[in-house]
Amino acid sequence: MNQQPVDVNERDIIQSIERGFAVLLTFDAELPNPTLAEIAARTRYSRPAVRRILLTLQHLGYVVGTGTRWSLTPRVLTIGQHFAATHGIVEIAQPHLLRLAEATQESASLAQLDGIDVVYVARVQVRRVLSVAVDVGSRVPAHATSMGRVLSAWAPADQVAAVIDAGLPRLAEKTITDSVTFRQSLHDVRRQGYAVVESELEDGLLSASVPVWDAHGDVVAALAYSSTVVRITAERVVAEVVPLMLETSDAIRRDLAATPTTRQTLAPNSRDGFY
Template identity: 70%
Template structure:
């Protein structure tokens, strides 16, 4: 892509939208400018444009996102029908294990939760659909990176492997070895790498042609399960669930239902 094909105003618009977060739920114009590095006049024009489009609203000197922002995520679900296909399988897995079940995909060097059934909160950070976590320190990231192109692995390594918990792998060679083990085993189990005490497992969900579409994940705490128990009792259930999702995707593909028709999803 050439520089003239790059629309900087769109980049700035998204930067302003992403400035709204848990730390800045209702920022002032000055706070948005500080968070984005944009000038106040530029931020003002962008906020007024987003206000006219219905994505933000003014509250005195502060700004807030409107529910219309949620439609962006809904459009993702509507154009990716595998999420609707996977949801009942996630519910069943959560019921069988009595722990949270998630589906995630890779976005750059992060993992993004695209579907989730939460039975209990096991992490200090709040996890919802759309939440992002570093790929290098999660079981989902290990699975997605293990079967990704070499360029993806290099991008993860280039971004750095910061220590997030006591057992986070920070050495590039050790990380490559971990990915090799995931490919050999067919699954990943990660303990205390994203957060101390967090124990998670993931298996690949494949498309009808065998490509890895997403990672199916299970999470608990070291006080509730051991790695050995997960490998013996939970991984087989996860692999059955992933296989069932793949079968449904194949059936839907055969009936030409994997299209972009709008559907309610699970929002």
């Protein structure tokens, strides 16, 4: 299901919270242990402002300072834990992903659209096929992935426009960079019910995705399979893998329909996911 953003007046935005998340998001594979100066440079906030934000986050237990460098603490994982606990599809999909991975001997994933990116929300990794490590929470561009193609195909027009307006940069040999061609690819995905993308995110990467529907007929996620052109052809993926994926997607849909609509929530005094 594609949630529509709520119209918000600029006066209702709490800038300190916005800045706090901006600082947290500077911690990544390139800057796992940044200095205050590096965070200030990336966020373009003043050093005194970054210092206050870091000290606040340290007080809350989300970061820790060692010498001149800062790092995240395990407490940040609780944000993801709360997402999983309140979005039943993650728990429901996991055993289905495992069975799909076992049947294909390739990685299986569940992803959702977040702005112009696709975010992995569940994953069973059999072997690494991307040059970078991919795990739950990883983000990839929507325009160059089979997951993004599927999610965009059933997304509202304004979300598709946002993906296009952000630019369609060439990331690999066959990346679609033309907006007309991109829109036509979304039409094709809706018509055939799946997407197969080859060498658009990375040269040699081959992936397939199908939509996951809920009981109300909304697309709530994309189910994905990934391999390489060395191990399988796109034609074989369509003939052999896509039918398994469609069966898996339908099984997830049935389980979603059989699950109570009240979402699971964490107990007020539950542990934060580490001991």
